[in-house]
Amino acid sequence: MSRFRMRTxxxxxxxxxxxxxxxxxxxxxxxxxxxxxxxxxxxxxxxxRLTATLGTAKDSQGPAPVVPGARTGGTVKIxxxxxxxxxxxxxxxxxxxxxxxxxxxxxxxxxxxxDGKPKLVGDLATDTGQSSDGGRTWTYKLKDGIAWxxxxxxxxxxxxxxxxxxxxxxxxLGPTYWPEWLTGSEDRTAAVKKYGGPKDxxxxxxxxxxxxxxxxxxxxxxxxxxxxxxQSSSSPVRKDKDTGTxxxxxxxxxxxxxxxEHKQNQSLTLERNPRWKPETDxxxxxxxxxxxxxxxxxxxxxxxxxxxxxxxxxxxxxxxNEVPPELYAEARRDAKKRELLVPGSQGAYTSDLxxxxxRVTDPEVRKAIHYLFPRxxxxxxxxGPRLGDFATTLSSPAVVGWKKYDLYPVAPSGDIAKAKEHxxxxxxxxxxxxxxxxxxxxxxxxxxxxxxxxxxxxxIKLVTKPMDKAAFNDQVFRGDAPYDLxxxxxxxxxxxxxxxxxxxxxxxxxxxxxxxxxxxxxVDKELERIAGIGDAQxxxxxxIGLEQVVMKDVPVVPFLYTSVTQxxxxxxxxxxxxxxxxxxxxxxxxxxxx
Amino acid sequence: xxxxxxxxxxxAPSRGPFATACRAFRRDRTGMAALVVVALCALLxxxxxxxxxxxxxxxxxxxxxxxxxxLSAEGLPVLxxxxxxxxxxxxxxPGLGRDVLTQLLYGMRTSLxxxxxxxxxxxxxxxxxxxxxxxxxxxxxxxxxxxxxxxLAFPTLLLLLALxxxxxxxxxxxxxxxxxWMQFTSLILVFSAFGWVPLAMVLRTAVRGLRERDFVEAARxxxxxxxxxxxxxxxxxxxxxxxxxxxxxxxxxxxAEAALSFLGVGINEPVPDWGRMISRGSExxxxxxxxxxxxxxxxxxxxxxxxxxxxxxxxxxxxxxAA
Numbered sequence: 001m002s003r004f005r006m007r008t009x010x011x012x013x014x015x016x017x018x019x020x021x022x023x024x025x026x027x028x029x030x031x032x033x034x035x036x037x038x039x040x041x042x043x044x045x046x047x048x049r050l051t052a053t054l055g056t057a058k059d060s061q062g063p064a065p066v067v068p069g070a071r072t073g074g075t076v077k078i079x080x081x082x083x084x085x086x087x088x089x090x091x092x093x094x095x096x097x098x099x100x101x102x103x104x105x106x107x108x109x110x111x112x113x114x115d116g117k118p119k120l121v122g123d124l125a126t127d128t129g130q131s132s133d134g135g136r137t138w139t140y141k142l143k144d145g146i147a148w149x150x151x152x153x154x155x156x157x158x159x160x161x162x163x164x165x166x167x168x169x170x171x172x173l174g175p176t177y178w179p180e181w182l183t184g185s186e187d188r189t190a191a192v193k194k195y196g197g198p199k200d201x202x203x204x205x206x207x208x209x210x211x212x213x214x215x216x217x218x219x220x221x222x223x224x225x226x227x228x229x230x231q232s233s234s235s236p237v238r239k240d241k242d243t244g245t246x247x248x249x250x251x252x253x254x255x256x257x258x259x260x261e262h263k264q265n266q267s268l269t270l271e272r273n274p275r276w277k278p279e280t281d282x283x284x285x286x287x288x289x290x291x292x293x294x295x296x297x298x299x300x301x302x303x304x305x306x307x308x309x310x311x312x313x314x315x316x317x318x319x320x321n322e323v324p325p326e327l328y329a330e331a332r333r334d335a336k337k338r339e340l341l342v343p344g345s346q347g348a349y350t351s352d353l354x355x356x357x358x359r360v361t362d363p364e365v366r367k368a369i370h371y372l373f374p375r376x377x378x379x380x381x382x383x384g385p386r387l388g389d390f391a392t393t394l395s396s397p398a399v400v401g402w403k404k405y406d407l408y409p410v411a412p413s414g415d416i417a418k419a420k421e422h423x424x425x426x427x428x429x430x431x432x433x434x435x436x437x438x439x440x441x442x443x444x445x446x447x448x449x450x451x452x453x454x455x456x457x458x459x460i461k462l463v464t465k466p467m468d469k470a471a472f473n474d475q476v477f478r479g480d481a482p483y484d485l486x487x488x489x490x491x492x493x494x495x496x497x498x499x500x501x502x503x504x505x506x507x508x509x510x511x512x513x514x515x516x517x518x519x520x521x522x523v524d525k526e527l528e529r530i531a532g533i534g535d536a537q538x539x540x541x542x543x544i545g546l547e548q549v550v551m552k553d554v555p556v557v558p559f560l561y562t563s564v565t566q567x568x569x570x571x572x573x574x575x576x577x578x579x580x581x582x583x584x585x586x587x588x589x590x591x592x593x594x
Numbered sequence: 595x596x597x598x599x600x601x602x603x604x605x606a607p608s609r610g611p612f613a614t615a616c617r618a619f620r621r622d623r624t625g626m627a628a629l630v631v632v633a634l635c636a637l638l639x640x641x642x643x644x645x646x647x648x649x650x651x652x653x654x655x656x657x658x659x660x661x662x663x664x665l666s667a668e669g670l671p672v673l674x675x676x677x678x679x680x681x682x683x684x685x686x687x688p689g690l691g692r693d694v695l696t697q698l699l700y701g702m703r704t705s706l707x708x709x710x711x712x713x714x715x716x717x718x719x720x721x722x723x724x725x726x727x728x729x730x731x732x733x734x735x736x737x738x739x740x741x742x743x744x745x746l747a748f749p750t751l752l753l754l755l756a757l758x759x760x761x762x763x764x765x766x767x768x769x770x771x772x773x774x775w776m777q778f779t780s781l782i783l784v785f786s787a788f789g790w791v792p793l794a795m796v797l798r799t800a801v802r803g804l805r806e807r808d809f810v811e812a813a814r815x816x817x818x819x820x821x822x823x824x825x826x827x828x829x830x831x832x833x834x835x836x837x838x839x840x841x842x843x844x845x846x847x848x849x850a851e852a853a854l855s856f857l858g859v860g861i862n863e864p865v866p867d868w869g870r871m872i873s874r875g876s877e878x879x880x881x882x883x884x885x886x887x888x889x890x891x892x893x894x895x896x897x898x899x900x901x902x903x904x905x906x907x908x909x910x911x912x913x914x915x916a917a
Contacts (some may be wrong), residue, residue, distance in 0.1 A: 329668055329881040377659040381689045384668030404633040434769055442873065445863045446689050452864070453656055463771050466862075468759065 053119050054226065055112065055282075060122030063278040064285055065114050067588050068572045074594025075290040076572060077312055078586065079302045080320040083265045083295040088248040089235035090165045091173045095347055095491065096320050098232050099581035102284060103270055103291060104253040106236075108140055108159065108214075108229035110283045111580050114587075116344075118495075118579045120226055121282050122256075124154060124236065128226040134222035140214045140229070147255040147275045148238060156208040158236035161198065163206060165242075166233050168197025175493060177228050182206070184219030198239075221534030227494035256286035256587070258344025268293035287574070287590035300324045306569050307337045314571040315591060319584045323565045324444075325383050331567075342584055343386065343565040344577025348396040351388070351489040353557040358517040359432070359484050364426040365406065366554040369433075369485070372419035373557050374454040376412035381446045386565050391558035394547050398579065400496045401540035407551055419458045432461045436476050438484040439466030447487075479511040488515075489562060495580060496536070497543035502527055505550055518555045609819055615834075617770055618910040625906025633898035637708045642699040649683075651693040653700040653866045657682070658691015665691050668758075676884030684888050687871075688878045694888055700866035701889065702896070708781055709847040713840050715786035716793060721829070721836060723790065724797025730825050738798065745791045751854075754784055758859040777861050781854070785847050793839045800832050834911040841904035845897040868893050 078100075086092050089105050096564055102110065110123035121127055125140040132139070146154045152269035166170060166178045172188060179191035182205040195203050207215040216225065228234065241252040252257050256278075270291040278286065299321045305313035306326065323331060323341060331337040353373055355366050375390050392406040410418070423430065435451055437444050448464040455462040465483060467475060493499040503509070506527050507519035526546050533539040566584050568575040574588040619625055638645065646652055658665035664672060669689040671677030676685030676694070684694035727738040760781055766772045804810060805828070812826050854860035855869025863870070868889045875886025 325745075326877055326880055330669060373660075377656070380659060380665065380667060380669045384666070386668075432769070439858075442858065442877070443689070449690060449863050450656065450659065453659075463769060465768065466762070471759075471763070 015105070017090060051530045053117075054128050055119040055121035057122065057127040059112065059119060060127050060282055061279075061344070062281045064112065064282050067590065070285065070287050070588075070590040071592065071594070072287050072289075072590070073318070073427065074288055074591035075292055075315065076288040076589050076591060077316040077569075078291060078293045079297055079306075079316050079318055079591050080293065080295055081299050081319070083268070083293075086173065087251050087259075087262070089232045089251060090162060090171050091248060092232040093174045095578075095581040096228055096583040099578050099583055100254060100586045101232055101319075102585075102587050103257045104255045104259060104273070105232065105251065105252040106146070106154075106281070106284075107232065109226050109234075110122065110230050111578075112283050113465075113576075113579060113585065116325070116576060116579055120230060123230070123283060124159070125229070125279070129229060131225070131534070135223055135225075136218050138216040138218070138222070138225045140216075142212045142214070143280050145277045145280045148241075148274055149258040149273050151275050152238075153211070154236050154254060155211040155293045156214045158238050159234070160203070160206045160208050161213055161239055161242075162235050162237040163233070164195075164203050165237060166197075167192050167195050167203070168199070170245075171197070173231050175228075175231055177231075177493070178179055178233060181220075181222050181225075181228075182216065202587040221532060223534055223536040223539045224494065224496055224498050226536075227496060230494065256281070256284045257291060260290075265295055267295065284587045285590070288594075291586070291589075300326060302402075303327050303567055306567055307340055307400070309570055312569075314569040317568040317572045317575055317584060317589060318566055319586055321566070323567050328383065328386065328565065339569060341565055342352050342565050342568055342575045342577060343563060345398065345579065345582070346388070346564045347491055347578070347580050347582030348398040348495050349489055349491040349562045349582060350391055350394070350396050350558065351487060351560040352391070352394075353559055353561050354486050354488050354516050355554070355556060356481070356484050356516055357519065357553075357555050358479075359482075360430075362426045362428065363553055364422045365430050365537060366557075368419040368422035368426070368458065370408055370416045370554050370557045371410050371422065372454050372458045372459050373410075373559070374414040374450055375559060376416075377450045377454070378447055379560065382443055383452050386563060388560035388562040391561045393493070393558060394551055394556065395497055395500055395544070396495075396561055398495050399492060399500070401537075401544045402497075405545055405548055405551075407548065408554070414454055416454070416457045423458060423460075430460060432463060433484040434463040435485045436465040436467060436472065436481075437486060438469050438472045440469060453487075477512050477515050479517060481511075487559065491582075497540050497547070501543055501546060501550065502531065505555070516555055518550070518553075520550070520553060523550055615910045619906060622906045622909060624791060624902055625910070628899045628902035631895065632903050635702060635896055635899070636706065638699060639702040642696075642703055645699060646696045649695065651682070651696045653692060653696040654864055657693055657694065658686045658689075660691075665689075669855055670878070670881050676882050678884070685884055688882050689874070694868060694871075694885065697866045697871060698868075698888055698892055701868040701871060704861055704865060704867050705848045705851060705893075705896070708778060708785070708851045709844045710780045711778075712785035712789060712847050713780065713843050716789040716843060717836060717840055719786065720790040720793030720839070721797060721832075724794035725801050725824055725828055725832065727794070728798040728801025729820070729828060731802065731805075735798070738794075742791050745788055745849065746819045748788065750784065750788045754781075754854055755857065755859050757784070772862065774861075774865055777865070781851065781860065785850065789843060789847070793836070793843075796835050796839065797832055800835060801828050804828055804831055827885070838904060838908040838911065841900060841907050845900035845904075848893070848900070849897055 001413050008335070084097055087101065089101065092098060092101055107123050108125045109120055109128050111118040112121045122128055124142055124146055126143055130139045142154065142156060148154060163178050164410055165176055176188040179185070179188050182203065183194045185191035186195065205217045207217065209215065236254065238252060249264060250262050253259060253273050256273055256276045258273040260269045260271045262268045264482040270285060272289060272551065276286065281436055299318070302316070302318060303324050304327065305311050306316050331341055353369070355369060360366055360369070379385070379387055393402070393404065433455065435448060437448055439445060445466065448466070452462045452464060473561045474480055476483055504514050504520050505523060506514065507524050511517065523546065526549070528540045530539060530546070533542060564577060564582060566577065568584070571592050573590045577583060577589065578585040602791070608782065621849030643736070664677060664686055665688070666672055671688060672687055673679055678685040682693050682695070686692065687694060723738065727734050739802065741748070757780065761776065762772055765776065810823060810827050813823055818827070851860055852872065855867045856873040858873070860869055861867045871889035872886065872893070875889060879886055
């Protein structure tokens, strides 16, 4: 046995403890009233109206409006935690990837952002599309001077081939709208039986009378084609450059930059694409010489470097990640660091407390949950107002046609007395409910405790079920899953209401789409009627009207219109949260000094 | 001195080995101080509900969330130094706003319960196996050594990390919370399953040495059975290493349990736990360093006191040191 005498260590150890105690004095968070007078965390109110408008053909002409103060040259470094799981334009299906892939990829239409306001304009196309035949036919004309990175012109056949790919095997990862719409099918499985991708030859529903013209023929009226044409799925792909799975690592560029090198999970380097002509592009800029993405570094370390301006921190920005909660309050206190925070509304995302309607069948119980839900405490334990503003509607204010409504007004801290009243009206006494959550971060455990506390006060025992991500996705989104409540953060696929109710609240949808098992025959009937409307405005208005009918049943409890707070280096200019994609828009970035 | 236990008639001033050890221990000032701290900890843990009632707080209520003015909108204590006030002597927890002092008191109960229960199992299993095998030798000894080597090679921490979700999904009904007793039992079982090995190995070696001594030979010669030799002749001579091992095992288990909770696989919310408090402290370290200090210092003092106590016990029992 070691003869080291433990007691000799006692004095220094106790001294350490004493020093720790003395050095541990810390300032308080100040009076909450003063804090509330500031913007309280969200500089851009997430409730702000950021609805996309449709631009004209004139708006669709390049070049893109200049970012004030922008300079050219230099290398912008982008440090994200993870590499992109897909770069194949027809496989990309997430806001930030949509936004960043604009650097090298172009679509039929795209969102032009000026002063934080989005406008949908023609990108490769001369406008956002002309519809005829009550929305069954949509025609796009391509611009002059649009070219691939090798100089060959982009033709309508390339756009058609790109959209045909979405039918192919392996492309279920992307959005399923093109296959469904073009074949008039209920879901993708039915659609690919009619046409299975480029291996089945030509898709008759897309006509290319000449190199510049694309005509879509839909069996049913479609009102949202201009928005779908902005999705990454609507990017052109050249048959001779389609390298199959390799295309997912290095796609062929049409935008202002091309991929010089992509080492998976390590780095992605972009260089200027000399064939891109700014006068054809109303959205993108070509300020920096290069973009260097690096992946794998812990975000806490990246954020410390960037906010502290150490190393390459000043030239670095992140497009994917948020300010770590550990650093947030300190960055808000320090005026210099505060400038480097980039807050904004997270596109059309909303966070809601989902209730499994076929388990909690009594609307009175669901109303009780609505009243007792401690929104304020829940947001506080997750990090406070920077997470977003409290929501009262199902859809986000970023959605076209959105109207504010508050069917069952309640204080943010919850109303236990009112909840008890509704519980008393319920036919069957509810004593226990289960709450499932992804236990990937300790604040989720604390959030569960907040809910346990609130439900307990109303006399309901809340059983908490922490699960890992895989188990959560596997267990909760089953029709017969034994869980009553969970919190989910979701977004519509584009900022109109047409992918919200029709894709999640029809009783015939499967448990993956209609995960709360909402079922209301009248809503079903109305949704089927609305599906036949070809006019975008009428359709949006009808869906927004129906939303309140749905919310009368309290199928979910709205929680937040979510916001994000990202960060940029002191030398990086043009960093702002994209109002549609909800992350820093890479196409606007430049270096202040290079 | 240990082996003189079964020796001849005691000398004039009757002083058994225990009394000798006690006298040596009482002369050891550090040891006595450590004993006082340990006893105080035990007392605080035992009396936690009473103290909390006197203090007027409980460890589960979210004071900061339910009373305005305690936490900012971001969940940080409004008052300086982690929200220390006449109301909350050690401040409040950032986020949930629970009372730190009662969390600490109840957290000590968690630590002590896991450590003492594990140590009890370890002592019983270790003594029985170690002494028996040491006496038997032969095939039993070889099998024992093999098992011990396997157990020592086992990655305990990884096992616990892998085990905790399995227990959650396999043994807990989807409509029920994971019972607190199950969390404690699984922790205690794993700590004991691996903790007995070093003790048993030490005892085996000690007993192998004792087995050939004259007093055992003598007992065997007068026809004593195996049971008598193991329990009456051998066991009384190995209590010194057992005592030392136990006092040193307690702080080891307390830190291991805290480490597991830090990693998120120990005792879950809402049972107060020091490891989880430290983990929370590290999350808010830049904004509220005070919060980290209380569980940090508590665990430091607690473990240090137990280590010093174990050290003093060893010194008092070791004839080479007890002058």
